[in-house]
Amino acid sequence: MSNVRVCVDVVGGDEKPQVVLDGIEAALAADPDIEVLAVGPAEIVNLFAAAHARVEALEAPDIIAMDDDPIRAVMTKRKSSIVLACRAIKKGNADAFFSAGSTGAMTAAATAYVTPFRYQAEGKKQPVRPCLTNALPNRAGGLTVLCDMGANPDVEVDDMVRFAQMGSAYARVVLGIEHPRVGLLANGTEDEKGSNFTKACFPAMKAAVPGFVGNCEGTDLTSGNFDVVVADGMSGNIALKATEGAAKFLLQELKGAFMASLGTKIAALLIKKQMREIKAKLSGDAKGGAILLGLRGVVLIGHGATSVEAVKNGTLAAAEAVRAGLVENVANSMDGIVL
Amino acid sequence: MSNVRVCVDVVGGDEKPQVVLDGIEAALAADPDIEVLAVGPAEIVNLFAAAHARVEALEAPDIIAMDDDPIRAVMTKRKSSIVLACRAIKKGNADAFFSAGSTGAMTAAATAYVTPFRYQAEGKKQPVRPCLTNALPNRAGGLTVLCDMGANPDVEVDDMVRFAQMGSAYARVVLGIEHPRVGLLANGTEDEKGSNFTKACFPAMKAAVPGFVGNCEGTDLTSGNFDVVVADGMSGNIALKATEGAAKFLLQELKGAFMASLGTKIAALLIKKQMREIKAKLSGDAKGGAILLGLRGVVLIGHGATSVEAVKNGTLAAAEAVRAGLVENVANSMDGIVL
Numbered sequence: 001m002s003n004v005r006v007c008v009d010v011v012g013g014d015e016k017p018q019v020v021l022d023g024i025e026a027a028l029a030a031d032p033d034i035e036v037l038a039v040g041p042a043e044i045v046n047l048f049a050a051a052h053a054r055v056e057a058l059e060a061p062d063i064i065a066m067d068d069d070p071i072r073a074v075m076t077k078r079k080s081s082i083v084l085a086c087r088a089i090k091k092g093n094a095d096a097f098f099s100a101g102s103t104g105a106m107t108a109a110a111t112a113y114v115t116p117f118r119y120q121a122e123g124k125k126q127p128v129r130p131c132l133t134n135a136l137p138n139r140a141g142g143l144t145v146l147c148d149m150g151a152n153p154d155v156e157v158d159d160m161v162r163f164a165q166m167g168s169a170y171a172r173v174v175l176g177i178e179h180p181r182v183g184l185l186a187n188g189t190e191d192e193k194g195s196n197f198t199k200a201c202f203p204a205m206k207a208a209v210p211g212f213v214g215n216c217e218g219t220d221l222t223s224g225n226f227d228v229v230v231a232d233g234m235s236g237n238i239a240l241k242a243t244e245g246a247a248k249f250l251l252q253e254l255k256g257a258f259m260a261s262l263g264t265k266i267a268a269l270l271i272k273k274q275m276r277e278i279k280a281k282l283s284g285d286a287k288g289g290a291i292l293l294g295l296r297g298v299v300l301i302g303h304g305a306t307s308v309e310a311v312k313n314g315t316l317a318a319a320e321a322v323r324a325g326l327v328e329n330v331a332n333s334m335d336g337i338v339l
Numbered sequence: 340m341s342n343v344r345v346c347v348d349v350v351g352g353d354e355k356p357q358v359v360l361d362g363i364e365a366a367l368a369a370d371p372d373i374e375v376l377a378v379g380p381a382e383i384v385n386l387f388a389a390a391h392a393r394v395e396a397l398e399a400p401d402i403i404a405m406d407d408d409p410i411r412a413v414m415t416k417r418k419s420s421i422v423l424a425c426r427a428i429k430k431g432n433a434d435a436f437f438s439a440g441s442t443g444a445m446t447a448a449a450t451a452y453v454t455p456f457r458y459q460a461e462g463k464k465q466p467v468r469p470c471l472t473n474a475l476p477n478r479a480g481g482l483t484v485l486c487d488m489g490a491n492p493d494v495e496v497d498d499m500v501r502f503a504q505m506g507s508a509y510a511r512v513v514l515g516i517e518h519p520r521v522g523l524l525a526n527g528t529e530d531e532k533g534s535n536f537t538k539a540c541f542p543a544m545k546a547a548v549p550g551f552v553g554n555c556e557g558t559d560l561t562s563g564n565f566d567v568v569v570a571d572g573m574s575g576n577i578a579l580k581a582t583e584g585a586a587k588f589l590l591q592e593l594k595g596a597f598m599a600s601l602g603t604k605i606a607a608l609l610i611k612k613q614m615r616e617i618k619a620k621l622s623g624d625a626k627g628g629a630i631l632l633g634l635r636g637v638v639l640i641g642h643g644a645t646s647v648e649a650v651k652n653g654t655l656a657a658a659e660a661v662r663a664g665l666v667e668n669v670a671n672s673m674d675g676i677v678l
Contacts, residue, residue: 238570246584249478
C-alpha cells in the first residue's frame with residue numbers, strides 16, 4: 001500500500017530534540033512504508049531532513065511551552081510546531097500528527113485546524129468534542145480503553161454517549177476487540193450508583209451504545225471486567241493519575257524493600273529482568289501516546305517526559321491508526337454525524 | 340480517664356460474626372480502658388457478653404445487607420444492628436460505633452440518628468453533609484487524608500469548604516499534623532485547571548480553608564505533597580478505587596514475576612517479609628476504617644471484607660477518636676456551626 005506520512009513534533013515534550021530525532025530514526029527503520037514530516041526549528045529539521053531520505057522538514061519558528069495557556073498560545077503562536085502540524089493535516093500534507101507537547105494546546109490546535117466531526121443539533125451543525133483516549137494494561141492480561149482522559153473537564157450527556165461510541169470504535173479497530181464491553185465510570189457498579197450527571201448518562205448510554213454493560217468503578221480501570229471505561233475528562237483524568245500515582249508509590253516501596261538487606265539485594269538481582277518488564281508495561285512507552293478521537297485526522301499525544309522508545313512507538317502507532325482507517329471507523333460508530 | 344464505650348457491629352461486613360468477635364477480644368486485650376457494646380443477633384451477642392466482663396449486649400434482630408437499598412433499609416429495618424447502634428450513640432449508651440457494614444446504610448443511619456452538625460443558611464439550620472474520610476500511605480512515608488471518599492456524589496461549593504475544614508481537623512487531631520496542606524482534587528495542579536465546579540470551589544476554599552495550597556491531581560493521593568485531598572464523593576471515590584485497583588494490578592504482576600523461574604522463586608523467599616509488610620501497609624487493616632466526619636458522634640466504617648486485625652484496629656481507632664475529642668475539634672474547625 002501507499003506510504004503513510006506522519007508529522008512528528010521535534011520540540012514537543014520536556015526532553016531535548018535529539019530524543020525525538022532518535023525516535024524518528026527508530027520508527028523509519030522499523031517501518032519502511034512510512035514517511036516523516038519533521039516539524040520544528042529550521043536549523044534542526046532541515047539538517048535532519050537532508051540526512052534522511054524519507055524525511056521532509058516543516059520549519060516552525062515558534063514553540064508552545066508546557067506552561068503556556070493552551071488556547072491563547074494556539075491563537076498567538078501561529079507559527080508554532082503544533083499549529084503548523086495541525087494545519088499540515090488539514091492541507092493533506094500529512095496523514096497523522098504525533099507530539100509529546102502540551103495536551104491542552106494539542107487539543108485546542110487540533111480542534112481549530114484538524115477540525116472535529118460535526119453533528120446536527122438545534123438546527124445547526126455542532127462540533128464533536130475530541131476525546132482523549134488510551135489503552136491501559138489490565139489484570140486479565142488485556143487492555144482497557146479509557147476515555148475521556150482529560151480533554152474535556154465539563155461535558156453533557158450527549159458528549160458522554162459519543163465518547164462511548166468513539167472509545168468502542170477504538171477498542172474494535174486498534175485493539176481488535178470485536179464486541180467491546182463498555183462501562184460508565186461511577187462510584188460503584190450497581191445501576192443506582194453515581195452522581196446526578198452519571199445517572200442521567202446511564203439511560204442515554206443504554207439506548208445508544210452497543211455493548212454498554214452499566215456502571216463501573218475506579219478499580220475497573222485495571223480489573224479487566226470492561227474493555228472501555230467512559231468518563232468526563234475530569235473523572236477520567238483523576239482515575240488515570242490516581243492509577244499512575246499508586247504504581248509509582250508501590251514501585252518506590254518495592255525499591256526500598258529490595259534495598260533492605262543483603263538477602264533482599266540478591267532477590268533484586270534474581271528478579272531484575274521481570275521487574276524491568278513490569279516497569280515497561282506500566283510506563284506507557286509501548287503505546288506511544290494517547291489519541292484524540294472525533295477529529296478528521298489522527299492526532300497522537302505522547303507523555304511530556306518522553307523517550308526514544310515512546311517517540312518511535314507513537315510514530316508507528318499514528319501510522320497504524322491511519323492504515324486501520326480509525327478516523328472513518330470512529331465517524332461511522334457515532335450516531336448522527338454530518339459531513 | 341473514664342472508660343470509652345465503643346459499639347461494634349457483630350454482623351457488619353461480609354465475614355462471619357466470629358471474625359468480628361475475635362477482633363473485639365483482641366481490642367479488649369489491647370486496651371484495658373475500653374468497653375464494648377456488641378450489637379447483633381441475640382444468640383450471638385448475649386453469649387459473648389456473658390463470657391466477657393467489659394462487653395454488654397445490644398440485641399438487634401434485623402440485618403442490613405450490603406445490597407439493600409441504603410435509605411429504604413434504614414427506614415424499614417428499625418431493629419437492625421446499624422440503626423440500633425446509631426440510636427445507642429444518640430442516647431448516650433455508646434461513645435462511638437464501628438461497623439464493616441454498608442457505607443450507604445451507615446451514612447443514612449448516622450445522618451438520621453447520630454445527627455450531623457448544623458449551620459445557619461437561608462434563615463434556618465441546615466445539616467452538614469457527613470464526609471467519609473480516611474488516611475492513605477504516601478510516598479513521603481506519611482499519610483494523606485482523603486475526603487469525601489464517597490458519602491456524597493453530588494455536593495455544593497459550601498460542602499467542599501466544610502469537607503476541607505473537617506479533613507484538616509482530622510489531619511491535626513488524628514495524624515498530629517500541626518498545619519495540614521490542603522489540596523482541591525482536579526485534573527492538574529495549576530490554578531486554572533479544573534471543572535466549572537472545582538473552579539468555583541477554588542476561591543471559596545482559598546478564603547475559608549487555612550493551609551489551602553491550591554489544586555492537586557490524582558497522583559497527589561500518594562505523592563506526599565498534600566496532607567489533605569478534598570473532593571466531592573464521586574471524584575474522591577473514583578480516585579480511591581483507582582488507587583486500590585492499581586495496587587491490586589501491580590501485586591498480581593509481581594506474583595507472576597516471582598513465579599517465573601527457580602531464580603525468581605528464590606527471590607520471592609528472600610523478600611517474603613518485606614512483601615508482607617508492603618501488603619499490610621496497603622490493606623488498610625492497620626487503620627480499621629474510614630470515619631464519617633460532621634456528626635455528633637464517632638462513626639467508623641470498616642472495609643466489607645474485614646479481618647480480625649481490622650476489627651481490632653477499627654475498635655481501638657474509634658476509642659482513640661473519642662479520647663482525642665475529634666467530634667468537638669471538627670465542630671470548632673468549621674465556620675458557622677450552630678449547636
